[in-house]
Amino acid sequence: MYRYRLMAPGPTPVPDSVLLKMxxxxxHHRTAAFExxxxxxREGLKWLYQTENEVLMFAxxxxxxxxxxxxxxxxxxxxxxxxxxxxxxxxxxxICQAYGIEYDVIKVEWGSAVDPKVxxxxxxxxxxxxxxxxxxxxxxxxxxxxxxxxxxxxDLPETALVVDGxxxxxxxxxxxxxxGIDVLVSGSQKALMLPPGLSFASLSKKAIAFSEKSDLPKFxxxxxxxxxxxxxxxxxxxxxxxxxxxxxxxxxLMKEEGLENIFKRHDILAKATRAAVQAMSLKLYAPEAPSxxxxxxxxxxxxxxxEIVKGLRDQFNMTITGGQAQAKGKIFxxxxxxxxxxxxxxxxIAAIESILIQKGHDVKAGLGVGAALExxxxx
Amino acid sequence: MYRYRLMAPGPTPVPDSVLLKMxxxxxHHRTAAFExxxxxxREGLKWLYQTENEVLMFAxxxxxxxxxxxxxxxxxxxxxxxxxxxxxxxxxxxICQAYGIEYDVIKVEWGSAVDPKVxxxxxxxxxxxxxxxxxxxxxxxxxxxxxxxxxxxxDLPETALVVDGxxxxxxxxxxxxxxGIDVLVSGSQKALMLPPGLSFASLSKKAIAFSEKSDLPKFxxxxxxxxxxxxxxxxxxxxxxxxxxxxxxxxxLMKEEGLENIFKRHDILAKATRAAVQAMSLKLYAPEAPSxxxxxxxxxxxxxxxEIVKGLRDQFNMTITGGQAQAKGKIFxxxxxxxxxxxxxxxxIAAIESILIQKGHDVKAGLGVGAALExxxxx
Numbered sequence: 001m002y003r004y005r006l007m008a009p010g011p012t013p014v015p016d017s018v019l020l021k022m023x024x025x026x027x028h029h030r031t032a033a034f035e036x037x038x039x040x041x042r043e044g045l046k047w048l049y050q051t052e053n054e055v056l057m058f059a060x061x062x063x064x065x066x067x068x069x070x071x072x073x074x075x076x077x078x079x080x081x082x083x084x085x086x087x088x089x090x091x092x093x094x095i096c097q098a099y100g101i102e103y104d105v106i107k108v109e110w111g112s113a114v115d116p117k118v119x120x121x122x123x124x125x126x127x128x129x130x131x132x133x134x135x136x137x138x139x140x141x142x143x144x145x146x147x148x149x150x151x152x153x154x155d156l157p158e159t160a161l162v163v164d165g166x167x168x169x170x171x172x173x174x175x176x177x178x179x180g181i182d183v184l185v186s187g188s189q190k191a192l193m194l195p196p197g198l199s200f201a202s203l204s205k206k207a208i209a210f211s212e213k214s215d216l217p218k219f220x221x222x223x224x225x226x227x228x229x230x231x232x233x234x235x236x237x238x239x240x241x242x243x244x245x246x247x248x249x250x251x252x253l254m255k256e257e258g259l260e261n262i263f264k265r266h267d268i269l270a271k272a273t274r275a276a277v278q279a280m281s282l283k284l285y286a287p288e289a290p291s292x293x294x295x296x297x298x299x300x301x302x303x304x305x306x307e308i309v310k311g312l313r314d315q316f317n318m319t320i321t322g323g324q325a326q327a328k329g330k331i332f333x334x335x336x337x338x339x340x341x342x343x344x345x346x347x348x349i350a351a352i353e354s355i356l357i358q359k360g361h362d363v364k365a366g367l368g369v370g371a372a373l374e375x376x377x378x379x
Numbered sequence: 380m381y382r383y384r385l386m387a388p389g390p391t392p393v394p395d396s397v398l399l400k401m402x403x404x405x406x407h408h409r410t411a412a413f414e415x416x417x418x419x420x421r422e423g424l425k426w427l428y429q430t431e432n433e434v435l436m437f438a439x440x441x442x443x444x445x446x447x448x449x450x451x452x453x454x455x456x457x458x459x460x461x462x463x464x465x466x467x468x469x470x471x472x473x474i475c476q477a478y479g480i481e482y483d484v485i486k487v488e489w490g491s492a493v494d495p496k497v498x499x500x501x502x503x504x505x506x507x508x509x510x511x512x513x514x515x516x517x518x519x520x521x522x523x524x525x526x527x528x529x530x531x532x533x534d535l536p537e538t539a540l541v542v543d544g545x546x547x548x549x550x551x552x553x554x555x556x557x558x559g560i561d562v563l564v565s566g567s568q569k570a571l572m573l574p575p576g577l578s579f580a581s582l583s584k585k586a587i588a589f590s591e592k593s594d595l596p597k598f599x600x601x602x603x604x605x606x607x608x609x610x611x612x613x614x615x616x617x618x619x620x621x622x623x624x625x626x627x628x629x630x631x632l633m634k635e636e637g638l639e640n641i642f643k644r645h646d647i648l649a650k651a652t653r654a655a656v657q658a659m660s661l662k663l664y665a666p667e668a669p670s671x672x673x674x675x676x677x678x679x680x681x682x683x684x685x686e687i688v689k690g691l692r693d694q695f696n697m698t699i700t701g702g703q704a705q706a707k708g709k710i711f712x713x714x715x716x717x718x719x720x721x722x723x724x725x726x727x728i729a730a731i732e733s734i735l736i737q738k739g740h741d742v743k744a745g746l747g748v749g750a751a752l753e754x755x756x757x758x
Contacts, residue, residue, distance in 0.1 A: 004404060006405065006407055011405050011617070011620055012405075014405050019402040022401065022574075022621075023398040025383060025385070026391075026393050026568075027385065028700075029390065058439075059438070060437075060438050060439050061619075063617070064439070067599045094598070098597060100596060189620075195620050196618065196619055197438050197619035197622060198576075216596075219442075220442050220600075237440045238390070238440040238568065238575045239575065240440075240619070241390055241575055241576075242401075242574035243574075313410075319406075
């Protein structure tokens with residue numbers, strides 16, 4: 001009898017106190033009581049985003065807030081620059097395509113981070129209204145150099161930077177205002193330790209100015225409407241009340257831990273995971289710019305990565321994820337974003353070690369776990 | 380000390396067993412375990428909708444599924460006919476406007492239902508791609524004659540009927556297939572007894588054919604993507620996992636009660652409410668076509684309706700809602716949609732009676748409650 005263990009890069013486990021808050025009788029959203037919650041959450045999101053600007057909330061998954069960023073920042077005839085280094089980077093171009101927006105794509109090899117010089121050259125070549133990028137690319141386990149990208153756009157009055165921070169916010173230091181990110185998109189089911197169904201977007205002054213000039217069609221995802229609403233501690237449409245009630249508790253927990261400690265914890269979990277898989281003679285998929293949210297690992301050559309995922313599921317009641325698209329069968333991915341402590345990493349590594357040994361991979365039992373423990377105890 | 384009582388027409392109370400289901404540890408959405416839940420929910424929604432076609436699910440509030448219906452059924456250059464008899468009917472035209480769609484509006488006086496003859500005449504006059512209407516108009520407490528409207532469109536191969544059934548589905552008999560409704564939109568926070576954050580749309584064969592020809596921009600709300608996904612017991616984007624887990628339990632509860640009993644219960648609650656307010660010498664706002672989901676009531680001439688709403692809040696810890704827009708201050712609205720039994724109506728009426736007496740309205744204590752009880756005990 002193994003308890004269920006969710007070790008995927010989202011949805012991620014929800015703390016008990018949050019589950020219990022959300023299990024309380026529902027309240028009406030057009031009441032002073034709920035507005036007080038929104039006011040707290042609004043202030044807490046600013047703290048988490050490290051911004052003095054507003055952070056909008058949508059009842060949708062993260063893709064909704066991505067679409068919102070495209071349709072609110074772009075105008076008809078504008079050109080977008082999309083950085084695509086994986087399944088989630090790809091989505092920016094797909095959204096532009098759906099809205100008939102002209103775009104160029106910087107294709108980045110899976111497992112690598114974008115080279116800011118390539119972006120810089122592109123920005124000199126053409127006039128782009130917005131650069132769309134991913135911070136932590138969940139499909140490859142790569143962390144892109146957002147600070148460097150923001151340096152390229154923040155002083156350009158006619159070019160904004162939109163960052164998919166869905167698996168970066170609350171994991172690693174990504175100070176919205178200090179770096180000059182115009183829109184930082186996030187979702188509830190990652191570092192925010194909630195069920196999926198809420199998404200977020202911060203808006204810089206530049207982003208607000210762009211949204212006022214945008215002429216693309218939109219209704220549910222209208223930044224101007226939501227900005228006006230959040231300033232009155234409400235939302236334009238019926239909000240996901242229970243998730244917002246949970247968010248209040250999540251932000252309380254996060255403040256209690258403190259931003260620096262949160263970033264440090266994720267860093268240790270990621271380092272422990274990387275040390276462990278390497279000690280088991282496995283190769284990292286993104287060795288040069290690994291994300292602190294998820295570790296992508298090559299399966300041994302003679303073992304399909306899907307077999308490892310299945311083994312963990314069937315023998316250990318544990319969910320990790322395999323590779324997507326071109327990485328399918330080749331890699332598996334261990335999530336360590338959100339409500340995890342070092343013992344969760346020990347569990348995941350122990351299970352992977354056990355399956356690898358069963359599948360005939362040449363590794364001595366305990367090597368992986370030992371390497372993880374060494375990183376953990378040093379920190 | 381009064382316990383909190385939510386008597387608004389949505390969000391509505393969530394049954395304890397549903398709250399507890401949703402408070403269980405979250406599971407990953409790309410797993411066989413979750414697909415089994417989606418399979419059950421998919422089948423349950425077909426039962427509730429009385430349809431053999433698919434019902435799509437979106438992580439959004441109801442407005443999202445309304446927008447989805449517009450952008451998936453219409454093509455550039457098509458004309459829409461919007462029936463507007465309140466705040467929610469109005470929204471159809473607003474969405475068409477946002478997407479640059481040509482539309483005509485049939486304005487219906489607040490408190491009245493649309494006359495199918497007016498719609499029939501319009502349909503003879505011009506070619507409309509879609510008729511957009513509301514079933515139960517929450518802002519006025521009116522139930523529109525959907526069966527009659529469906530008769531006008533169901534044999535027209537080039538005109539579809541889209542119905543906002545957000546406060547009608549699971550309240551009153553609205554058999555999707557039998558009547559020939561092409562898209563019936565709904566939301567989680569009404570008769571489905573869940574927190575807000577999930578929306579639904581059924582698709583007739585005509586609606587599917589229209590969606591295949593539609594050329595309006597869309598991404599998150601793409602019917603074709605979601606149709607393909609639901610046929611594989613999944614969703615295109617990360618679903619609102621906890622709400623779907625709750626939905627499984629809700630559908631179990633609803634099946635246990637049975638459709639006919641559910642409709643009968645709502646009918647009794649509505650009749651009891653109407654009898655009670657009339658016994659208190661109050662006038663109904665929608666006497667001719669009252670919705671079984673919500674009862675809208677004129678406040679006595681010398682009492683602002685907002686005062687009654689406030690009195691219930693402050694003295695009885697109870698939420699009902701006032702009027703919106705042109706009905707603001709004039710009416711108050713009592714919700715009886717979803718998880719309510721006759722005693723909830725007794726409570727609401729008792730509280731309203733008490734406030735009315737305090738405000739100097741000439742009514743004998745017990746008259747309203749007595750009238751409600753009479754309806755209840757006769758049924």
